[in-house]
Amino acid sequence: MSVVSPIREHLVTGGKTHHDVTEDICRHVEAKPTKEWKIALTISILVLIYGAGWVLWTWWEGLGVWGLNKTVGWAWDITNFVWWVGIGHAGTLISAILLLFRQKWRTSVNRAAEAMTIFAVICAASFIIMHMGRPWLALWALPLPNTFGSLWVNFNSPLVWDVFAISTYFSVSLLFWFIGLIPDLATIRDRATGVRKVIYGALSLGWTGGAKTWARYEDVSLILAGLSTPLVLSVHTIVSFDFATSVIPGWHTTIFPPYFVAGAIFSGFAMVQNLMLITRVVYKLEDYITIEHIGLMNKIITVTGSIVGVAYITEFFIAAYSGVEYEKYAFLNRATGPLWWSYAAMMTCNVLSPQIFWFKSLRENIVVSFVIAVVVNIGMWFERFVIIVTSLHRDYLPSSWTYFTPRMADIGDYMFSFGLFSTLFFLFSKFLPVINMAEVKSVLKTSSEKPAKY
Amino acid sequence: MAHKKYIVGIFDDEDVVKDAVGKVRGSKVKIQEVFCPYPVHGLDHALGYDRPRMGVPAFLFGITGTSLAFLLTFWTMGIDWPMNIGGKNFIPFPTNIPIVFELTVLLAAFGMAFTFFFMEGLGPTTKPVIFDERSTDDKFAMAIDMSKNTLSDAEIQTILKESGASEVSVKEI
Numbered sequence: 107m108s109v110v111s112p113i114r115e116h117l118v119t120g121g122k123t124h125h126d127v128t129e130d131i132c133r134h135v136e137a138k139p140t141k142e143w144k145i146a147l148t149i150s151i152l153v154l155i156y157g158a159g160w161v162l163w164t165w166w167e168g169l170g171v172w173g174l175n176k177t178v179g180w181a182w183d184i185t186n187f188v189w190w191v192g193i194g195h196a197g198t199l200i201s202a203i204l205l206l207f208r209q210k211w212r213t214s215v216n217r218a219a220e221a222m223t224i225f226a227v228i229c230a231a232s233f234i235i236m237h238m239g240r241p242w243l244a245l246w247a248l249p250l251p252n253t254f255g256s257l258w259v260n261f262n263s264p265l266v267w268d269v270f271a272i273s274t275y276f277s278v279s280l281l282f283w284f285i286g287l288i289p290d291l292a293t294i295r296d297r298a299t300g301v302r303k304v305i306y307g308a309l310s311l312g313w314t315g316g317a318k319t320w321a322r323y324e325d326v327s328l329i330l331a332g333l334s335t336p337l338v339l340s341v342h343t344i345v346s347f348d349f350a351t352s353v354i355p356g357w358h359t360t361i362f363p364p365y366f367v368a369g370a371i372f373s374g375f376a377m378v379q380n381l382m383l384i385t386r387v388v389y390k391l392e393d394y395i396t397i398e399h400i401g402l403m404n405k406i407i408t409v410t411g412s413i414v415g416v417a418y419i420t421e422f423f424i425a426a427y428s429g430v431e432y433e434k435y436a437f438l439n440r441a442t443g444p445l446w447w448s449y450a451a452m453m454t455c456n457v458l459s460p461q462i463f464w465f466k467s468l469r470e471n472i473v474v475s476f477v478i479a480v481v482v483n484i485g486m487w488f489e490r491f492v493i494i495v496t497s498l499h500r501d502y503l504p505s506s507w508t509y510f511t512p513r514m515a516d517i518g519d520y521m522f523s524f525g526l527f528s529t530l531f532f533l534f535s536k537f538l539p540v541i542n543m544a545e546v547k548s549v550l551k552t553s554s555e556k557p558a559k560y
Numbered sequence: 561m562a563h564k565k566y567i568v569g570i571f572d573d574e575d576v577v578k579d580a581v582g583k584v585r586g587s588k589v590k591i592q593e594v595f596c597p598y599p600v601h602g603l604d605h606a607l608g609y610d611r612p613r614m615g616v617p618a619f620l621f622g623i624t625g626t627s628l629a630f631l632l633t634f635w636t637m638g639i640d641w642p643m644n645i646g647g648k649n650f651i652p653f654p655t656n657i658p659i660v661f662e663l664t665v666l667l668a669a670f671g672m673a674f675t676f677f678f679m680e681g682l683g684p685t686t687k688p689v690i691f692d693e694r695s696t697d698d699k700f701a702m703a704i705d706m707s708k709n710t711l712s713d714a715e716i717q718t719i720l721k722e723s724g725a726s727e728v729s730v731k732e733i
Contacts, residue, residue: 123698124597124598124697124698125697125698127698128597128697128698249632249636255641256640256641257641258636258637258640258641259636260637260643260645261633261636261637261652261655261656261659262637262645262646262648262652262655262656264658266659267658267659267662270658270659270662270663271658271662274662274663274665274666277666277670278665278666278669278670281669281670281673282669285673288682289597289598289696292688292696293597293696293697295696296690296693296694296696296697297693297697307688308684308685309684310688311677311682311683311684311686312681312682312683312685312686312687312688313682313688313696314595314688314689314690314695314696315595315596315597315695315696316593316594316595317593317594317595317596317600317603317604317607317609318593318604318607318609319680320596320598320599320600320603320604321599321603321604321609321612322612322614322676322679322680323599323676324599324612325612325613325614325615326614326672326673326676329614329615329618329672330669330672330673333618333622333665333668333669334665334669336661336665337662337665340658340661340662344658347658544597544598544599545598547597547598547698548598548599548600
C-alpha cells in the first residue's frame with residue numbers, strides 16, 4: 107500500500123483512469139496531423155531554411171561575416187552556444203535530480219523536458235560546428251590517430267573538456283530519454299496496426315512489461331539518474347571553465363561553475379515552462395500539467411534566479427575586494443560603460459522579474475508564468491552576452507577599445523538554431539508521446555489508497 | 561513452433577494483482593510472469609525475484625571508463641607525444657579529471673543500458689510474446705505456463721478467479 111500525503115493535491119486531476127491516460131496521450135500520436143501543427147511546422151522549417159542559408163554563407167565566406175573585430179573576438183556565437191547548453195540543463199535535471207529527490211510531480215513534465223534538452227544540446231553543438239569555420243575538420247577535436255605523427259589533442263584545455271562533456275551529456279541524455287520512451291512506445295505498438303505497428307514495434311525493442319523487466323528497468327533508471335546528476339552539474343561547470351581558466355578580467359572568477367549551473371537550471375526551467383504551457387493548451391493536457399506543476403516550476407525559477415542574483419552581487423564585491431585595478435574596471439564598465447543597457451536588461455530580467463513569484467496568485471497565473479519565462483530567457487541570453495562581450499570590448503590598451511554590433515550573419519545563424527529547435531520539437535510532439543504514460547499511471551491513485559479525510 | 565498452453569488471468573488493479581500473486585503462489589501454482597503497464601512496487605518481491613543488481617554492470621563499465629580515460633590521457637600526453645604546454649606537467653593530472661569523469665559516466669551508462677537490453681532480450685528485431693495487448697494499457701496479465709504446473713486447468717482457473725482476476729482465459733502461444 108502506498109503512502110499518500112493528505113496535504114498534497116492530486117498530481118493528475120479530473121479523476122483519470124489508467125485507460126484515460128493511454129487514450130489522452132496516444133490520441134495525439136495516432137490522429138492525423140492538425141492544420142495548426144502543419145502551419146507551425148512549415149513556419150519552423152522556413153526559419154530553419156533561412157537560417158541554414160546564413161550558416162552556409164558563414165562557412166563559404168568565413169567567420170569574417172560575423173560582426174567580430176580584433177578586440178571582440180567572441181560574441182554572439184559563443185553567447186548562443188552557452189545559452190542553448192544552459193537551456194539543455196532542465197530536462198535531465200528534472201528527470202535525474204527530481205527522480206532522486208522522489209519528486210513525483212516531475213512525471214508529467216519529464217518527457218517533454220528531456221526532449222527539449224536533447225534538441226537544445228543539438229542547437230548548442232551547431233554553434234560549435236559553426237565556430238570551426240571549417241566544419242569538415244570537426245573531428246580534429248577528438249583524440250583520433252592522425253597523419254601528423256599522431257599529434258594528440260591537449261587534454262589540459264577546457265575546450266577539449268567541453269567536447270567530452272557536451273558529447274557525453276548529449277548521448278547519456280538521449281539514452282535516458284529513449285529508455286523512458288520504451289514502455290510508452292510498446293503501448294502505442296499494441297494499439298497500432300500496419301506500418302505504424304512495425305515502426306513502433308522496432309522502436310519499443312519488443313517490450314512486454316514483465317514484472318522482472320520492470321524491476322530491472324527501475325533499477326536502471328535510478329542508476330542512470332544517479333550518473334546523470336553529477337553529469338548535469340559537470341556540463342555547465344566545464345562550459346564555465348572555458349572562461350574561468352582564462353586570464354581575462356571579468357572571466358577568471360572561481361564563482362563561475364556554481365553560478366553558471368544555477369543560471370543554466372534557471373533558463374532551462376523557463377524554457378520548459380514555455381513549452382509546457384503551449385503543449386498544455388494545444389493538446390488539452392490541463393489534467394496532467396496542472397496549476398500545481400506550474401507553481402512548482404515557478405518556485406524553482408525563483409530560487410535559481412535568486413542564486414544567480416547573489417552571484418552577480420558577489421562578483422562585484424570580489425572585484426572590489428580584490429584590489430586589482432583591471433578587475434575593478436571590468437565590472438564597473440560592465441554596469442556603467444557603453445554596454446550598460448545589456449547589463450540592465452540582465453539584472454531586470456533575471457534578478458527582479460522572477461521575484462514576483464513570491465505571490466501565490468502570480469505564481470499560479472498562466473499568462474504571467476508564460477511572460478516571465480520568456481523574459482527570463484531573454485535575460486539569460488543577455489547574461490552570457492554581458493559576460494562575454496563587456497569583458498572583451500575594452501581590453502588593456504585603450505587604443506583598441508571598441509564596440510560590438512551584430513551583422514545579419516550573426517542574426518541569421520541564431521535564427522537557424524531557433525528553426526532547428528522548433529522543427530525538432532514539433533516533430534517530437536507529433537510522433538512521440540509528450541507525457542510519460544507509464545510514470546503518470548504509476549502516480550494515479552489506486553483502490554487501496556484512501557487519502558486522509560480532513 | 562510448438563505452441564505452449566498458458567492460462568492468463570487479467571486483473572484491473574495493482575493492489576489486487578499484488579495480493580493475488582501471494583494467493584496463487586500460496587496454492588502451489590507457478591507463475592510464469594505478471595505483465596504490467598507500469599512498475600508496481602513490491603510485485604517483484606511478491607513473485608520471489610531477487611533484487612535487481614544493475615549496479616554491478618554499471619560499476620564494472622564505469623571503472624573500465626575510468627581506467628581507459630587515465631590510460632588515454634597519460635599515454636597520449638605523457639608518453640606518445642609529450643608536449644610542453646605552458647610548462648605544465650607532461651602527465652596531465654589533475655587537469656584530465658573532467659575527461660576521466662565524462663568517460664566514466666559515458667561507459668557506465670551505456671554499458672549498463674546495453675547489459676539490461678541483453679539480459680531482457682530487448683532489441684529492434686525482438687518479437688514480443690504478448691499474452692494480452694491491454695497489459696501495456698491498463699490491465700495486469702498473469703501468465704501461468706501449464707507445462708510447469710501439476711494442477712488442472714479448472715483448478716488454476718478457480719484459484720485465479722478467487723484471487724480477484726476479472727477475466728481468465730486459456731491461450732496457446
